[in-house]
Amino acid sequence: MTATDQFGLQGAVAQSGTVPPVAECDVTDFSLLEKFREQRSKWISWYSFRKDDPNNIEGQIISMIFLDLSYRTLASGRGDFSKGPDIAARSGVLAHILDQGYVAIQVLAIRRLLDKRKDVLSLRRLFDDIRANSGLITRENFVAYDGSPYDPNDWQLLPKDPMIQIWGIDAPGLHRFVRSSERNKVFDKLSGTDQANRNRKDTITTDVFDKLLSWLDCQEAKNLVTLSHKFFAHASDLPSREGATYTGVLLKDIEAIQRAIVSVERAITDDILFMGIARDVVAMEPLGFLKGLDRVYVPTETISEMDAHWERLRKDRDSWRNAYEAELYK
Numbered sequence: 001m002t003a004t005d006q007f008g009l010q011g012a013v014a015q016s017g018t019v020p021p022v023a024e025c026d027v028t029d030f031s032l033l034e035k036f037r038e039q040r041s042k043w044i045s046w047y048s049f050r051k052d053d054p055n056n057i058e059g060q061i062i063s064m065i066f067l068d069l070s071y072r073t074l075a076s077g078r079g080d081f082s083k084g085p086d087i088a089a090r091s092g093v094l095a096h097i098l099d100q101g102y103v104a105i106q107v108l109a110i111r112r113l114l115d116k117r118k119d120v121l122s123l124r125r126l127f128d129d130i131r132a133n134s135g136l137i138t139r140e141n142f143v144a145y146d147g148s149p150y151d152p153n154d155w156q157l158l159p160k161d162p163m164i165q166i167w168g169i170d171a172p173g174l175h176r177f178v179r180s181s182e183r184n185k186v187f188d189k190l191s192g193t194d195q196a197n198r199n200r201k202d203t204i205t206t207d208v209f210d211k212l213l214s215w216l217d218c219q220e221a222k223n224l225v226t227l228s229h230k231f232f233a234h235a236s237d238l239p240s241r242e243g244a245t246y247t248g249v250l251l252k253d254i255e256a257i258q259r260a261i262v263s264v265e266r267a268i269t270d271d272i273l274f275m276g277i278a279r280d281v282v283a284m285e286p287l288g289f290l291k292g293l294d295r296v297y298v299p300t301e302t303i304s305e306m307d308a309h310w311e312r313l314r315k316d317r318d319s320w321r322n323a324y325e326a327e328l329y330k
Contacts, residue, residue, distance in 0.1 A: 020147040027140045027150070028200060036136040037145060043130060043273060046121050055121045057113070061265055062283045064109035065258060069282060070289075071102040072251070077293065088297035103249050107228050110257055114221060123261060123268075124216055130272060131209045139191065139202040142274065143183040150200065152181035186271050204272065212267055215260040220253040 022030045022037070049058040075098065077089045088094065115122040130137075144150045188195060191202040227249065262281055269275045298306070 019145075025147055026144040029138075029140075032136060032138065033141050033145060036138075036141040039129075039133050039136055040145070040273060043126060043268075044275065046126055047269060047273075053121075057121055057123055057126060057265070060109065060113055060121075061123070061261065064106065064113070065262070065281060066283050066285075067102075067105055067109075068254065068258065071098065071105075073290070074098060074293075075102075089293075091297070094297075106254050107224060107249065110221070110224060110254075110261070111228050113261055114216060114225065123265060126268065127209075127212060127216065127264060130268065131213075134204050134209065137204055137272065138200065139184070139187050139198065140200040142187050142190075143180055148176045148180045148183070150180065152177045152184060183274055186274060190271060208267075212264050215264050218256065218260050220256040221260065224249065224253065224257060 019037075022033050025033060027033045047057045049062070050056050053059075074089075075095075077087075078095065079087075079089075112120070113123045116124050116128065118125060140150050184195075184198065187193075187202065188198070190204045190208055192205045192207065193199070193202050269277070
């Protein structure tokens with residue numbers, strides 16, 4: 001009898017990726033497992049990248065990081081103004097537009113991900129909801145929710161098989177026991193429990209959640225949110241600023257906040273939800289996405305045409321100062 005035969009259909013479906021009925025899972029509280037499954041599916045649906053939902057959390061983080069690296073790469077091309085040829089990358093208006101656009105994009109992206117409201121898809125809302133329902137994340141639910149065996153050592157109870165005698169838990173067909181072992185090891189860290197004292201009812205320690213919250217509430221994030229509320233997203237008046245002053249946004253602060261966001265994201269997806277999906281922080285850049293930057297921005301003769309275009313736009317906008325009269329007093 002093979003290992004799969006010994007453990008029947010449950011072992012087979014656990015390997016195939018199909019989640020078996022709750023009653024077939026190796027847990028003691030089926031009702032709690034049912035609630036855990038529902039919550040876990042919801043949390044993953046909020047997070048996972050989907051083309052039909054532009055607000056998914058994973059997509060927000062991918063975009064934030066990719067646009068940040070793109071800006072830093074483009075800005076690095078300006079180089080030292082005292083060296084080399086005069087290049088379009090050093091144009092004052094071009095640099096200003098790039099800088100202002102970068103700040104706006106990053107401030108908005110970070111604010112979205114740290115939004116605490118309950119009607120948005122944000123990393124902060126995901127964290128808060130997981131913490132509020134952390135009682136559902138018991139060790140047995142974490143390990144065995146999908147039909148995996150709770151105790152990874154149960155492979156030793158299988159009938160003697162040559163492959164098992166040779167390879168032990170690494171024998172073909174015993175992947176579910178390896179999966180159980182890895183999940184138990186991760187939950188040891190989450191629960192602050194060692195292997196000798198494992199219990200089916202272990203839960204994630206408050207220290208883990210407190211540490212993750214401290215990352216999301218880092219001083220750099222607090223400063224940026226304040227700047228956003230008072231100066232970027234809203235033009236607050238002097239009394240409502242409560243002493244806040246405009247200090248600008250530093251690249252190192254943006255990086256610190258992004259690092260905190262990614263750290264919390266990975267702690268949630270790789271450990272707390274144990275999604276088991278390997279992926280890089282930075283999305284793969286499009287092939288040759290810097291191609292063409294070595295070309296002249298515009299031909300010399302086009303500069304005069306652009307000056308003329310600016311002048312036409314200026315005259316049109318300046319005409320607005322008196323245009324209201326014809327409509328207001330007719």
